[in-house]
Amino acid sequence: MAAAREAFAENGFETTTVRAIAARAQVDPAMINHYFGSKEKLFLAAVDAPLDPHDLLETAEPVLPEDVGEHMVRTLLRAWDSPAGVAGQALLRSAFRGPTGAALLREFIDLRILRPMLDRLEPDPVMARWRGSLAASQLGGLALVRYVLRIEPLASAPTEQVVAAVAPQLQHYLTGEVGRPG
């Protein structure tokens, strides 16, 4: 697991192979596949994610582009208001433990939340990354203020009220006018 964390943090999810992690850990790649099933599941275990946001964000019916902001805010609140919220705090805390923790969480957010959402909304890859990082600032800040700092009244506000106030702002980052990086 330590080998997986280092490899994913150093090289990112895409370029890291199960074979490379196996070599680093001096074990057989087949053993990793046997225990974890896939590189994705190994990654989720390395990040110590309480759940896979990608699974939560997937719905039977595709979400309309103009509703993605609301969908993401609702999904965030549902996950953090559930028993997994405590593990969410631990996950956020891990980003402060040094570059490996921050890199792993960054990769996790990018891979399991931002990319799957932005892929459908923004064809320009430069703009998709810009929108994704802006969206992360609103989603991350919501988690920070509501669940860690617990600043009232946002900490105790009912879901509908948070959605009404925050979703349009998030939606703006996803599909509105946000300039163009560099």
Place this chain on the structure above:
Amino acid sequence: MAAAREAFAENGFETTTVRAIAARAQVDPAMINHYFGSKEKLFLAAVDAPLDPHDLLETAEPVLPEDVGEHMVRTLLRAWDSPAGVAGQALLRSAFRGPTGAALLREFIDLRILRPMLDRLEPDPVMARWRGSLAASQLGGLALVRYVLRIEPLASAPTEQVVAAVAPQLQHYLTGEVGRPG
């Protein structure tokens, strides 16, 4: 200092007196005043704040209501891009260390950032707190994503570009239509 942290975290800044802290620490209140000068300075020392955001936000000319969002984003970037940014990370990390750390940081943000700004913008105290907590979610998320998680391109974007994208969103929380809490 431990006595001050506990007292401020338990009772908040307003209701905590230097006398009560002195009693808790079993020292003379005059000694605290001698070393720290004021309750505010004692509070800043207890929080371990690298600087006082209230001082940074104060300007010679009053900022126009419609420019407060931009002013706050600029001030945040200036502080975190300075050498104090490292201490800012430590301050944010302290919120994860347990209820005392979170309560102290919450009180610090409320007292030295949100209230001085909202006092001038929103006469209704219920709305002022709601707007303040929403603004904190955008400001806190910006610090988290740019300086801790370092999600690109927001992590390296020039100040002007961040201001152009984020300030209107923050401004909306400060003076726009955000509903009314419960």
